[in-house]
Amino acid sequence: MKIKQFSLVDLVLGIAAYAWLMLSVFIVLVPILWMVSAAFTNGSLLSGVPIFPDISKFSIEHFVYIFTYQSSNDPSIFVSDYIRAFLVTFSIALTNTVGVVIMSVITGYAFARLRFKGKKPLLLTMMVLQMFPSFMGMIALFLLFRQFGFLNKPLYLALIYTAGSIPYNTFLVRGFMRNIPKSLDEAAAIDGATPLQILTKILFPLIVPIIGFIAVGAFMAPWLDFMLQSFFLQAENTTIAVWLYRLTEGQNTAYNPLHFMAGALIIALPIMIIQFFMQKYMVHGLVSGAEKG
Amino acid sequence: MKISIQKRWSDLVTDIKHNPDAFKSALLSTIVMGLGQWRNKQRAKALVFFSVLLLVVLVELFSGSYLYAFSELSQYPAGLDGQLYFIRDYGGIFTKGLWGLITLGQITAFQSYRGQFTEAFNKVIPWLSGDNSISLLGNGLIALVLSSLVIAVYVQNIRDAYVSKKLSLKQGYIETGKGYVKRLWTDMFPFIILLPTFVMVLFFILIPFLFSFLLAFTNYTYRVVPPAQLVRWVGFTNFTKIIAESGWLNIFLDVIGWTFLYAIMASVSCYVLGMIQAMIIESKYVKLKKLWRTLLIVPWAIPAMISLMVFRNVFALDGLANQALLSTGLMEPVSNFLYSVGLQGEIGTVIYWFSKYMNRNLTKLVILMVNLWLGAPYFMMLITGVLTTLPKDLYEAAAIDGASRWQSFKRITLPLVIKATLPAIIMTFTFNFNNFGAIYFLTGGGPARPNDMVPQSMLILKGVPGSTDILISWIYKLSFTRNEQVFNMAAVYSILIFIFIGVISVYNLAKNKGIWEEE
Numbered sequence: 001m002k003i004k005q006f007s008l009v010d011l012v013l014g015i016a017a018y019a020w021l022m023l024s025v026f027i028v029l030v031p032i033l034w035m036v037s038a039a040f041t042n043g044s045l046l047s048g049v050p051i052f053p054d055i056s057k058f059s060i061e062h063f064v065y066i067f068t069y070q071s072s073n074d075p076s077i078f079v080s081d082y083i084r085a086f087l088v089t090f091s092i093a094l095t096n097t098v099g100v101v102i103m104s105v106i107t108g109y110a111f112a113r114l115r116f117k118g119k120k121p122l123l124l125t126m127m128v129l130q131m132f133p134s135f136m137g138m139i140a141l142f143l144l145f146r147q148f149g150f151l152n153k154p155l156y157l158a159l160i161y162t163a164g165s166i167p168y169n170t171f172l173v174r175g176f177m178r179n180i181p182k183s184l185d186e187a188a189a190i191d192g193a194t195p196l197q198i199l200t201k202i203l204f205p206l207i208v209p210i211i212g213f214i215a216v217g218a219f220m221a222p223w224l225d226f227m228l229q230s231f232f233l234q235a236e237n238t239t240i241a242v243w244l245y246r247l248t249e250g251q252n253t254a255y256n257p258l259h260f261m262a263g264a265l266i267i268a269l270p271i272m273i274i275q276f277f278m279q280k281y282m283v284h285g286l287v288s289g290a291e292k293g
Numbered sequence: 294m295k296i297s298i299q300k301r302w303s304d305l306v307t308d309i310k311h312n313p314d315a316f317k318s319a320l321l322s323t324i325v326m327g328l329g330q331w332r333n334k335q336r337a338k339a340l341v342f343f344s345v346l347l348l349v350v351l352v353e354l355f356s357g358s359y360l361y362a363f364s365e366l367s368q369y370p371a372g373l374d375g376q377l378y379f380i381r382d383y384g385g386i387f388t389k390g391l392w393g394l395i396t397l398g399q400i401t402a403f404q405s406y407r408g409q410f411t412e413a414f415n416k417v418i419p420w421l422s423g424d425n426s427i428s429l430l431g432n433g434l435i436a437l438v439l440s441s442l443v444i445a446v447y448v449q450n451i452r453d454a455y456v457s458k459k460l461s462l463k464q465g466y467i468e469t470g471k472g473y474v475k476r477l478w479t480d481m482f483p484f485i486i487l488l489p490t491f492v493m494v495l496f497f498i499l500i501p502f503l504f505s506f507l508l509a510f511t512n513y514t515y516r517v518v519p520p521a522q523l524v525r526w527v528g529f530t531n532f533t534k535i536i537a538e539s540g541w542l543n544i545f546l547d548v549i550g551w552t553f554l555y556a557i558m559a560s561v562s563c564y565v566l567g568m569i570q571a572m573i574i575e576s577k578y579v580k581l582k583k584l585w586r587t588l589l590i591v592p593w594a595i596p597a598m599i600s601l602m603v604f605r606n607v608f609a610l611d612g613l614a615n616q617a618l619l620s621t622g623l624m625e626p627v628s629n630f631l632y633s634v635g636l637q638g639e640i641g642t643v644i645y646w647f648s649k650y651m652n653r654n655l656t657k658l659v660i661l662m663v664n665l666w667l668g669a670p671y672f673m674m675l676i677t678g679v680l681t682t683l684p685k686d687l688y689e690a691a692a693i694d695g696a697s698r699w700q701s702f703k704r705i706t707l708p709l710v711i712k713a714t715l716p717a718i719i720m721t722f723t724f725n726f727n728n729f730g731a732i733y734f735l736t737g738g739g740p741a742r743p744n745d746m747v748p749q750s751m752l753i754l755k756g757v758p759g760s761t762d763i764l765i766s767w768i769y770k771l772s773f774t775r776n777e778q779v780f781n782m783a784a785v786y787s788i789l790i791f792i793f794i795g796v797i798s799v800y801n802l803a804k805n806k807g808i809w810e811e812e
Contacts, residue, residue, distance in 0.1 A: 014578040115483075131727070139780060140500065196486075244602070
C-alpha cells in the first residue's frame with residue numbers, strides 16, 4: 001500500500017534529481033574538457049580548438065614547447081624555462097613548509113597550553129591580521145627587501161609566506177591541541193619533563209595529522225600565488241605562477257593561449273591529486289570547525 | 294573607566310608615600326637604568342638593565358656618524374641660508390629614524406646644502422644624499438617599534454626597582470640574581486618561544502600594514518619621485534578628496550556598491566547551490582553518492598588561479614562560449630535575448646563578454662557565475678559534512694507528528710545547518726570581499742570606463758577603476774600599475790577595508806565563544 005503511494009512522486013523526483021545532477025556534472029566538466037582538448041590542439045588560436053574531438057588537430061607541440069623552450073642564451077642553463085620555474089617554486093615551497101610547520105607548532109603550543117599576559121589580545125590581533133591579503137603591505141615589504149638586499153632571492157620570499165600563514169595555522173594547531181587532554185602534560189611535568197620536552201616528546205606525535213595538513217597547505221601555497229612572486233622575483237627566478245600568467249598576456253612574445261592551456265594542465269593535475277588525497281582531512285576540519293560555532 | 298584610573302593613581306601616590314625608600318630606588322632607575330637595582334643590592338639584575346641601556350646608546354652612536362660631526366661641522370658650516378639639520382646628518386637609528394618619520398626629509402637631491410651640492414646618492418658623505426622620504430618613513434616605523442620596546446623595558450626597570458625594594462623591606466629578604474634569572478626564565482618562557490613569531494609578524498605583516506596606512510596621510514603618487522622630490526604629510530586631505538572632488542564620490546560609490554553586491558551575491562549563491570547539491574546527493578533517490586560527489590568536487594581541487602585564467606579564455610571573443618553558440622546556431626537568439634533583458638548594449642551576432650562597457654552588467658553576471666562554479670563545491674562538502682551529524686530521531690519525531698518533508702526541511706534541517714555553518718558563511722563573505730583573484734585573473738577589472746564617465750581630475754591623476762573592479766583589485770591597480778600608482782589613495786581604500794573587515798571579524802569572533810574559552 002504505502003510503497004505504491006510513494007512510487008509516482010518518487011519516480012518524478014528521482015528523474016528530476018538525476019537530470020539536475022547530470023546537468024551539474026556537464027557544466028562542471030565542460031570547461032575542464034575544453035582545457036584538456038585545447039592543450040592537445042595544434043596551432044595558436046583558441047578558435048582552432050574543436051568543440052567535438054577532432055583527431056586531425058591532435059598535437060603535443062605545446063608540451064614539447066613547455067619542456068624544451070629556453071628564453072635565455074646562457075649556456076650554463078640547460079633546462080627549459082618551465083623546468084627552471086618549477087625548481088625555483090619547488091625550493092620556495094620546501095623552505096616554506098619547514099618554516100611554517102616549526103613556527104605554527106611552537107606558536108600553537110604556546111597559545112594552547114601556556115599561560116601568559118596579553119594572550120587574548122594577541123590572539124585577537126592574529127585573527128584580524130589573517131583576514132587581509134598580504135599585498136596590502138607589499139609596497140613596504142618591497143622596500144624592506146630592497147633595503148636588506150633580499151630582492152630576487154626566492155628563499156627569502158618564503159619568509160613572507162611563512163609569516164603570512166602563521167596566524168591561520170596557529171589557530172589550527174591550537175584547536176587540535178586543545179582536544180588533547182591536559183592531564184598528559186601534567187603527568188609528564190610531574191615526572192620532571194620541561195615544557196619543551198612535553199611539546200616534542202608527548203604532544204608532537206599526537207598532532208601529526210594536523211601537521212600533515214598544514215605541511216601540505218604550506219607546500220602548495222607558493223605554487224598558486226602570483227602577486228608577490230611577480231614583483232619580488234625576476235628573470236632567472238621566475239616562478240610557475242608568473243610563468244603561466246605570462247603565457248596569457250597578449251603583449252608577451254610567448255603569447256599563445258594553447259601553450260597556456262597545456263601549462264595549466266600539467267600544473268593543475270598534481271595539485272588536484274594532492275587535493276583529493278587531502279579531501280578527507282579537509283572535510284573533517286571544515287565540519288569540526290563549523291560545529292564549534 | 295576614568296574613575297578607576299584616578300583611583301589607581303591615588304592608590305599609587307599613597308603607596309609611594311608609605312615607601313619613600315623604594316621610591317628612591319625607582320628614581321635612581323629612572324635616571325640610569327639598573328642604578329636602582331644596584332642600590333637594592335641586586336647586582337646581576339642591575340647589570341642586565343644597565344647593559345640594555347648601554348646597548349641602546351652604543352647602537353645609536355655607531356649607527357649614526359657622530360664621530361665625524363665635530364670635524365665636519367667646522368669644515369662645512371651651515372650655508373648662507375643657515376640650513377643645518379644635525380640629526381639628519383649625523384643621527385643614529387633611533388634619532389634619525391624618528392626625525393625622518395616626523396619630517397619625511399628636508400633636503401632633496403640636486404640642491405645646495407651647507408655650501409655643497411646634493412646628489413641622489415653620495416657614498417662618501419652620506420648627508421650629501423638627497424632625502425628619500427619613503428625609506429625614511431620605513432626606517433622611522435622600525436625606529437618607532439624598537440623605541441617602544443626599549444621604553445617598555447625602561448618602565449619595567451623602574452617598576453622592578455620599586456617593587457623589589459618594597460618587598461625586601463617587608464620581608465627582609467633579597468631575591469638573588471640567580472633566583473631572578475630563574476623566575477624570569479619561567480615567566481618569560483612563553484615569550485621566548487614566541488619571539489620568532491613576534492619578529493616575523495612584526496616585520497612582515499604589522500610594519501608593512503602600518504606603512505601602507507601611513508601613506509594615506511601623504512601626497513605620495515607616481516609623480517613624486519624621491520629623492521628628487523620630497524613626500525609630505527597632508528593630513529586627511531586624501532580622505533576628504535573622495536567627497537570634495539566632483540564626480541569622485543560617484544565612482545567610489547559605484548565601486549563600493551559592486552564590491553558589496555559581489556561579496557554578498559557570491560557568498561549566498563555558492564551557499565544555496567552547495568546546499569541544493571548536498572541535499573540532492575544525500576537524498577534517498579540518488580545512488581552512487583560517492584561518484585556524484587567526487588565529480589562535483591572537481592572545481593574545488595583545481596587551483597583557483599588556473600580555473601579563472603581558463604575561464605578568461607572561455608569568455609574570450611574567440612573562446613569556448615562564443616564558439617559553442619556559433620556552432621550550435623544559438624548565437625543570434627542568445628544575443629537577442631541578452632539585448633532584450635538589457636544585459637547586452639547592442640544587437641549583434643557576437644557577444645563581447647568582457648570587453649565592452651555597455652555590456653558591463655553581463656560581465657558582472659558572468660563573474661558571479663564563474664565564482665559559483667568555483668565556490669559551490671566548498672559549501673557542498675561543508676553542508677554534506679554537517680548533514681551527516683544531524684540527529685536522526687528529530688526527523689522520526691517530526692514524521693510521527695505528520696510533518697511533510699518540506700516542513701521538516703524548513704523547520705529542522707535548514708536552521709541546524711545554517712547555525713552550524715554561520716561562521717563559515719561570514720568568513721566566506723570576508724574572503725569574497727577581498728577576493729582579488731576572481732576579478733584580476735578573470736577580467737582584469739575591465740571593461741574600462743569610457744573617459745566621459747570619469748571626472749577630469751581622476752583622469753589626470755590616473756588609476757581609474759575598471760567597471761568590474763572591486764575595492765581590493767582597485768587598490769592593486771593603484772599600487773602596482775606602472776605610472777598609474779596613486780599610493781596614497783590606495784592606502785585610503787586599504788584603511789576603509791581594514792575597518793570594515795576588522796569590525797566584521799571581531800564581531801564574528803565575539804559571537805563565536807568556542808574559540809575563546811579556556812579549558
